[in-house]
Amino acid sequence: MNSRTREMAHIVMRGFDDFHRYFLVLTQGARARFERQDWQGVQQAARRRIWLYDEHVNNTVRAVLDYNRSPLRHQELKALKQAFNDLLINHANADMAESFYNSVYRRSTRHRSIRAENLYVHPFVPQPGEQDLAPVTWHYQIAPGALVGTLQHLLARLRLAPPFIHLARDLEHVRRTLAEQGLADMPLRLTVINTLFYRNKGAYLIGRLERPEGPLPFILPILHEQGGLVIDTLLLSHDDASILFGFARAYFMVWCPQPSLLVQFLRPLLPNKSDYEIYNAIGWQKHGKTIFYREFLQQLQASRDRFVPAEGIKGMVMSVFTLPSSDVVFKVIKDKVTPPKTVDRATVKAKYRLVKQHDRVGRMADTMEFTNFELPLNRISPELLDELQREVPSQLTLRDDRLIIHHLYTERRMIPLNLHLEQAGDQQLHDALDEYANALKQLAAANIFPGDMLFKNFGVTRHGRVIFYDYDEIAYMTECHFRAIPKTDHLQDQLCPEPWYSVGPNDVFPEEFKTFLLYKPRVRAAFSEQHMELFTAEYWRRQQHNIESGMVGDIFPYQCRQRFRYKYGESREE
Numbered sequence: 001m002n003s004r005t006r007e008m009a010h011i012v013m014r015g016f017d018d019f020h021r022y023f024l025v026l027t028q029g030a031r032a033r034f035e036r037q038d039w040q041g042v043q044q045a046a047r048r049r050i051w052l053y054d055e056h057v058n059n060t061v062r063a064v065l066d067y068n069r070s071p072l073r074h075q076e077l078k079a080l081k082q083a084f085n086d087l088l089i090n091h092a093n094a095d096m097a098e099s100f101y102n103s104v105y106r107r108s109t110r111h112r113s114i115r116a117e118n119l120y121v122h123p124f125v126p127q128p129g130e131q132d133l134a135p136v137t138w139h140y141q142i143a144p145g146a147l148v149g150t151l152q153h154l155l156a157r158l159r160l161a162p163p164f165i166h167l168a169r170d171l172e173h174v175r176r177t178l179a180e181q182g183l184a185d186m187p188l189r190l191t192v193i194n195t196l197f198y199r200n201k202g203a204y205l206i207g208r209l210e211r212p213e214g215p216l217p218f219i220l221p222i223l224h225e226q227g228g229l230v231i232d233t234l235l236l237s238h239d240d241a242s243i244l245f246g247f248a249r250a251y252f253m254v255w256c257p258q259p260s261l262l263v264q265f266l267r268p269l270l271p272n273k274s275d276y277e278i279y280n281a282i283g284w285q286k287h288g289k290t291i292f293y294r295e296f297l298q299q300l301q302a303s304r305d306r307f308v309p310a311e312g313i314k315g316m317v318m319s320v321f322t323l324p325s326s327d328v329v330f331k332v333i334k335d336k337v338t339p340p341k342t343v344d345r346a347t348v349k350a351k352y353r354l355v356k357q358h359d360r361v362g363r364m365a366d367t368m369e370f371t372n373f374e375l376p377l378n379r380i381s382p383e384l385l386d387e388l389q390r391e392v393p394s395q396l397t398l399r400d401d402r403l404i405i406h407h408l409y410t411e412r413r414m415i416p417l418n419l420h421l422e423q424a425g426d427q428q429l430h431d432a433l434d435e436y437a438n439a440l441k442q443l444a445a446a447n448i449f450p451g452d453m454l455f456k457n458f459g460v461t462r463h464g465r466v467i468f469y470d471y472d473e474i475a476y477m478t479e480c481h482f483r484a485i486p487k488t489d490h491l492q493d494q495l496c497p498e499p500w501y502s503v504g505p506n507d508v509f510p511e512e513f514k515t516f517l518l519y520k521p522r523v524r525a526a527f528s529e530q531h532m533e534l535f536t537a538e539y540w541r542r543q544q545h546n547i548e549s550g551m552v553g554d555i556f557p558y559q560c561r562q563r564f565r566y567k568y569g570e571s572r573e574e
Contacts, residue, residue, distance in 0.1 A: 005076065008064050009083035013091075015060030016100040020093065020257075022052055027283065030198035030253035035161045037224055039201055039552040046250055047357045053286050057103045064108060072108055077118045081105075085124050092258055094125040099290040106371070114372060122294065128260065136195075136261045142188040147175050150190075158196060158205070165228035173564045174220070177234045183209070190218060193265060197254040197282075200359065201554060202232075204244070204252075208269060209236075217241040217269045221558070233562045239463060241269045244557045247366045247412045248467045250359045251283040259284050272462075280366060289368050292410070299326055306381040312416035313456045316341040317348060317472040319391045321384050322413055331367075331409045332392045343472050351471040352409060361446045361555045363439045365459070365469040367409040375403045414459025417466060421455060421523065429526045435466035437531035443468065444543040445553035447477045453513060477547055481506045482540040510535050 026049045033041045065071065072080065084101055088094040098120035105118055138157070142150045148171045155164065164170065178184040192207035203222040208215035219235035235241065245252075245266070256262050263278045270278060274295055279288035303325040310320040310329050316338035318331045333345050343351075355364050380388075380403060388396060388405075397404040420432055436458060443450060450457065451473025459467050486501045514535045518524040533539040546553070560566055 002079075004068070005079045006083045006086075008067060008080055009087055011063050011067060012060055012080075012084060012101055012104050013087045013097065015056055015063065015104065016097045019053060019056035019100065020096075022056070023049060023283070024255060024257060026052065027253045028255050030255075031160075031196070031203075034196075034198050034201075034203050037201075040550065042198075042200065043359060043552075045253070046359065049251075049253070049283060050285075050357050053103075057100065057107060060100075060104050061107045064104065074115065074118075077105065077109075077115075081118055081120075088125050091125075093260070095123060095127065095260060096284065096287045098123060098125075099287040102290065103286065120290075121297070131261060131264055133191075133261055133265055135258070136193055136256055137191050137265065138194045140188075140190045140192075142190055144185050144187060147178070147184065147188070148172070154192065154205075157194075160196075160203075160222075160229060162224065163228045164230065165225065166230060170231035170564065173568055174231065174234050176568070177236070181236060191215075191265075192218070193254070193262065195255050196222070197252045199250055199252050200361075201552065202557075206266070206269075208265070215268050219244065221556075231564070232556075233558060233564055233567070235558060235562070238269065238271060240558055240562075242272055243362075243463055243465070245270055245273065245278065245281040246362060246461075246465075246557070247277060247280070248360050248364055248461075248465070249281075249362045249557060251285065252281055254282055256282075259287075285366075285368075289370075292368060293370075296326075299323070300376065300379065306379050307375065307384050308381045309384050309387055310413075312419060314338075315470070317343060318470075319387060321388075323379075327413050328410050329413045330373075330405075331411060332388070332395055332405060333407070334391045335394050337472075341472070348472050351474050354474065355471050358448065359446050361442045361448075362465070362557055363442050363446075363468055364448070364471075365411050365414070365467050367411045370408050370410065371406065373405045373408050375405065377401050377403050411469060412461075414461055414467060414469065416456055417458040417460055418455040420460045426526070429522065430528070431464060432460060432466060433523065433527050434531070435460075435464065437528065437534060439466045439468060440534055441531075442553075442555050444477055444540065445546070445555065447547050449475045449477050449480050449508070449540075451475055454516065475506075477540070477544055479506055480508050480540070480544075482508050482510060482537040482544070484537045485509050485511050508537075508540070510537050510540055 026045055029045060030042070032038075033045065068076070081101070088097060091097055102119050106114060138154065140150050140154065148168075151171050151174060152167065155167070175184050189210040190207055191210055192205060197204040197206055201223065205220040205222065207218035207220075209218050217236055217238060217240065219241060221232045221235070222229055223232045224230075235244065254262065259279065259282060262282055263275055266278050267275070274292070276288040276291035276295060279285070279291055300323075303323070305323060305325050307321050307323050307330075310322045312320075315334075317334060319334055320329050320331050322329045333348050337343060352367060352369070356367065358364075360366065377385075377398070378401065385403075388403075392405075395406045395408075397406070417432065417436060421429060424432055436455070439458065440450070440453065450468055450470075452470060457468065457470035459469050461467060481504060518527055556563070
């Protein structure tokens, strides 16, 4: 191994360390943005932090190629990885540095002639076992009757600038909620992360009640109200924690120089989430992608089922398939979209980038994008292989016993909403339609118009939440022109198959939504009267006005009935 190779390895590691440093700086600013209620700044910082990775990878690729003065050949790449191994051994974040190296390697070769031996497909540095969490946690032994005092001390240690305006009352509500679970009048062992998790307009104290039968989440959302801060509720269930860290939400900003410590702490609170989902939730989505791929390979080894087309109505833009034993779907853009769709590949990819960088407000599924994704040919069902060769031939390469898909997205698998509605009982139908309507309203408040609002483009999670997942027609609310259908007294106009009025490229007529959404009597009867405003142009124009005036709405990652103000009925204006 020569000195040039060692220097290139150092260039790559400096690239990662620079990225990590800027990542922490952006993340550390979350506290100040929360304290001064800079909600526009919160959104800008979230987008900036997502872009940061690609910027630093691209800069590192240029630095390596400039230093080498020519493209790297296979033997040079092999030696480069060996030199990088030496730098990983004592690095505090070796696992994430491996992911960064993988990105540099792939882009330096333009994703061509990729060789697994030159990648960290499997970790070089063994994954740490149980680590000492002392650097990121505080521990409290709480005697009966000492809960309120202990929490006062804990919150004071956080040193948030705005005061808590009704702290005694809020902490009494915390005690009361614990009492309802039979937990208030017994000794408690509480462990909390010693820094807050920030997202949107909230800050979250994340903790665990340590019990012999396993830890219980202890999560305090902290919000602004006029005059200062309030504790909005206490979340104690694993389901509530899972929804808070859900795959349809923006990434948390939480300052931690060694993210694997956070993942270790959160893992028992999120028993139904894989590690890659936890890394994604705390903003390390590129490393989450590496973890996902490693878990995917393990899933292939541990299973024998075949990849098959996903259930539901065939997409016009995407060919979608899944492995039944896994909880993800794979989506490939079709070579030719099905009419009346007219979008091209570049437009679809741009829409998916938009969603990645936008606040998903718990209503848009996160995706991971892959290039040259390999699948074992003998695990692909004949039906699926036929569909892929028919719909996406330009994206396929058959090589020996492998199928290589040149570009695809992965996404958490859900039950398509249209299928759920067909099988739902009366109460389930009402609840799902209420969720659907709330999803539309929350997306609108976040400046997102889904475009194609058919039920088949939404999914239902195991928690019963309705999530949007088809992005080819997505648009910013502020780009749309919401119109009422002009009135006419002429019968021939009303019977004409074509509209008798002009329609511009960005025109949207909400009255039409009712026609294609509520055409079944059972669905129409179950659709709540309070959501009928969705079928008026006035409602959508009002949301546009709110967005254009800089308003950032309140969207809570828990049910409103869980908020103290509703649960215990007090007024916040006292």
